[in-house]
Amino acid sequence: MKRMIQALLAATAIAGVPAIAQREAPEIRFDSVPNALQLPAGLYLGEVGGVATNSRGDIFVYTRTGHPTISIGTARPFAHGGSRLFQFDRNGKFVREIGKDSYGFMYAAQVRVDPSDNIWVVDEMTNMVIKFDPQGRVALLLGRKAENVTVPARPRAGGGPGQPTDLFDRPTDVAWDAAGNIFVADGLGNARIAKFDKDGKFLNSWGKKGTAPGEFADVSSIAVDGQGNVYAADGGNQRIQVFDNNGNFKTAFTNVGNAQALCMTKGSNQVLYVSNSNPPNDIDRDGEIYKMRLDGTMTGKFGRAGKLLKEFGTVNAIDCASENTLYVGEIGNLRVQKLILH
Amino acid sequence: MKRILTSSVALAVLAATHAFAQRKATIENVPEISFTSAPNFLKLPPGEYLGESVAVATNSKGHIFVFHRSANTRLFEFDRGGEFLKEIGSGYYGFEFSHSVRVDKDDNIWTVDEGTNMVTKFSPDGKVLMVLGRRPPAVVGAQAFPAGPNVPAEKYIFCRPTDVGWDPQGNIFVSDGYCNNRVVKYDKNGRFLAQAGSEKAGKALGEFNLPHGLQVDAQGNVWVADRTNNRYQVLDNNLKPMREITNLGVGWTLCISPGPHQYAFLSNSNPNGNMPGTWDITGEIYKAELDGTVIGKFGHPGKVVPGFQVVHMMDCRNPNEIVVGEIESWRVQKLILQPTTARAGAAR
Numbered sequence A: 001m002k003r004m005i006q007a008l009l010a011a012t013a014i015a016g017v018p019a020i021a022q023r024e025a026p027e028i029r030f031d032s033v034p035n036a037l038q039l040p041a042g043l044y045l046g047e048v049g050g051v052a053t054n055s056r057g058d059i060f061v062y063t064r065t066g067h068p069t070i071s072i073g074t075a076r077p078f079a080h081g082g083s084r085l086f087q088f089d090r091n092g093k094f095v096r097e098i099g100k101d102s103y104g105f106m107y108a109a110q111v112r113v114d115p116s117d118n119i120w121v122v123d124e125m126t127n128m129v130i131k132f133d134p135q136g137r138v139a140l141l142l143g144r145k146a147e148n149v150t151v152p153a154r155p156r157a158g159g160g161p162g163q164p165t166d167l168f169d170r171p172t173d174v175a176w177d178a179a180g181n182i183f184v185a186d187g188l189g190n191a192r193i194a195k196f197d198k199d200g201k202f203l204n205s206w207g208k209k210g211t212a213p214g215e216f217a218d219v220s221s222i223a224v225d226g227q228g229n230v231y232a233a234d235g236g237n238q239r240i241q242v243f244d245n246n247g248n249f250k251t252a253f254t255n256v257g258n259a260q261a262l263c264m265t266k267g268s269n270q271v272l273y274v275s276n277s278n279p280p281n282d283i284d285r286d287g288e289i290y291k292m293r294l295d296g297t298m299t300g301k302f303g304r305a306g307k308l309l310k311e312f313g314t315v316n317a318i319d320c321a322s323e324n325t326l327y328v329g330e331i332g333n334l335r336v337q338k339l340i341l342h
Numbered sequence B: 001m002k003r004i005l006t007s008s009v010a011l012a013v014l015a016a017t018h019a020f021a022q023r024k025a026t027i028e029n030v031p032e033i034s035f036t037s038a039p040n041f042l043k044l045p046p047g048e049y050l051g052e053s054v055a056v057a058t059n060s061k062g063h064i065f066v067f068h069r070s071a072n073t074r075l076f077e078f079d080r081g082g083e084f085l086k087e088i089g090s091g092y093y094g095f096e097f098s099h100s101v102r103v104d105k106d107d108n109i110w111t112v113d114e115g116t117n118m119v120t121k122f123s124p125d126g127k128v129l130m131v132l133g134r135r136p137p138a139v140v141g142a143q144a145f146p147a148g149p150n151v152p153a154e155k156y157i158f159c160r161p162t163d164v165g166w167d168p169q170g171n172i173f174v175s176d177g178y179c180n181n182r183v184v185k186y187d188k189n190g191r192f193l194a195q196a197g198s199e200k201a202g203k204a205l206g207e208f209n210l211p212h213g214l215q216v217d218a219q220g221n222v223w224v225a226d227r228t229n230n231r232y233q234v235l236d237n238n239l240k241p242m243r244e245i246t247n248l249g250v251g252w253t254l255c256i257s258p259g260p261h262q263y264a265f266l267s268n269s270n271p272n273g274n275m276p277g278t279w280d281i282t283g284e285i286y287k288a289e290l291d292g293t294v295i296g297k298f299g300h301p302g303k304v305v306p307g308f309q310v311v312h313m314m315d316c317r318n319p320n321e322i323v324v325g326e327i328e329s330w331r332v333q334k335l336i337l338q339p340t341t342a343r344a345g346a347a348r
Helices: A002-015 B004-019
Strands: A030-033 A046-055 A058-062 A083-088 A094-098 A108-113 A119-123 A126-133 A138-142 A171-176 A180-186 A192-196 A200-204 A221-224 A230-234 A239-243 A249-253 A259-264 A271-276 A287-294 A298-300 A317-324 A325-332 A335-341 B033-038 B054-058 B066-071 B073-078 B084-088 B098-103 B108-111 B118-122 B128-133 B159-165 B172-176 B183-186 B192-197 B211-216 B222-226 B231-235 B241-245 B253-256 B264-265 B286-288 B295-299 B311-319 B321-326 B332-337
Touching: A046 A119, A046 A325, A046 A335, A058 A108, A058 A119, A083 A119, A083 A259, A108 A317, A119 A171, A126 A171, A180 A221, A180 A230, A230 A259, A239 A259, A259 A298, B054 B108, B054 B321, B066 B098, B073 B098, B073 B108, B108 B159, B172 B211, B172 B222, B183 B211, B211 B253, B211 B286, B222 B253, B253 B311, B264 B311
Parallel strands: A046 A108, A046 A317, A108 A171, A171 A221, A259 A317, B054 B098, B054 B311, B098 B159, B159 B211
Antiparallel strands: A030 A335, A046 A058, A058 A083, A083 A094, A108 A119, A119 A126, A126 A138, A171 A180, A180 A192, A192 A200, A221 A230, A230 A239, A239 A249, A259 A271, A271 A287, A287 A298, A317 A325, A325 A335, B033 B332, B054 B066, B066 B073, B073 B084, B098 B108, B108 B118, B118 B128, B159 B172, B172 B183, B183 B192, B211 B222, B222 B231, B231 B241, B253 B264, B264 B286, B286 B295, B311 B321, B321 B332
């Protein structure tokens, strides 16, 4: 037995695989639809922060298209640009761009669509959450963009103070409960979840940097179930934490790897998808997506890190409006894949 | 006297080190290949301009791709007659500061961008098929120019990469670059296989100091322009060093022609920042057999056609029609060479 363990350890060391027990779950067979999104000539996706669908099946992609600009010859250095929001129809045909040249678009973190088909964008660099109505008009703003940038950028202080204000520091995601309360994952700079009422009034927040229950390495994604419980991806701590509607810790799922992107289906039998995203500098580890029940039981897994179809390059977003038709947004491969689960 | 001699030797060494970029080739008795430059070769639409034309390549139809440093880095496609066809990758995430463009055997277009640290494979119609490397995240803000030791090289992250090539099996080779000093091999699906060199510059065989250009011959051997070491290195398919070529001046860039009889074109480009006299001893392009036998040379520095103003890349799909991109004259020339007969006038 001892020899066997040694051999296993040696094999692990040789393969360079982190010594984490393989997470046991049946493989889900699936396909990736080629050319799921048809971009017009001259339009390109960059790193995909978010992908989401509305009730008609329209697809929204918030992407880092690059080339954020800092002005010179000004009283202070001002920065703008770098991300764009595109809309496609259910067949993947390009429909339009929303929020072109918006003051709040610099570094795409996420896009989500609420039950009324409003489109919510989370930007990690302007530190704003922007609600667009279905026509694409700005309907509600949370947070505020810093007026200017510092050149060269100062090293970060370390972050994670969990500041209990209505301003954000690298927010990553947004979700709503049945009453319309808004939950913002805030995120990578702060390490907390902020709760607002449906009109954007700041109510409370919870969490700070740490490893104890209710603390986060970071919050990279959130989801809210039909009962109003809040699920937070705390990938740096290799877990998903579950809170009640007011932020009281309930439980944690610790078998999920680097939980980076969450999606929860709607309806009565809700399931949770979570991506054990590979780090952007390595496609030889991790990358698979897990399917779970809301009690934390794993029911299946699929995919791995890589550059081909059916492989993933640092998944940052999952849309699961339909349980067996998923849209997956990737950082590493500059694309959205449409997955059909069998 | 001996002491004076020693110190002047030291001075000479110092001067030679300092003036690495204007190195005279030591090879002698190389026959001149006569050539002409096609007049007004590329025709741009009104209002369009080329910037620093650092990268040029052709596809199987003879179309010419120019990946150039305009206000934004841009990729233009021209037909074989030099008429503008279209732009590819306008505003694309992986374009910031162009360095190389190459076309593979299936006419996919590969760009190497040293501003975004990304290598991108475009389909012939301009769709992104695969990316290697990652653009530094903007969210960390404006960075000062990095100083100090290079960060350790990573399997999937580049540091100012310079060029890309493929062997007949489709394995991918990347020269990386200005702040790493290595060559990396990936399989055709982009998975890391091997590397030679590291983030540290070195002079031994298999080490590099600014690997600036890369090509793979039909045997799968990897040729690297090891620029600051003033040489070319030839590695086998597993990146084990085989030999070096040290008598052709600065190893700035190279091209290996396709077909049953391959030739290597090797450029001792005149440097950026010319001291008086530099134009007299640099700027020529050598034509060689793959065993290293040099069979001819052509070209001189100059601002006016057919002069070369820092040749940065060559296309040699047809070894008698070389398309060159120049840094400092913002142009692309097509050179019609007088064909050489094999081995005639061979020099060593």
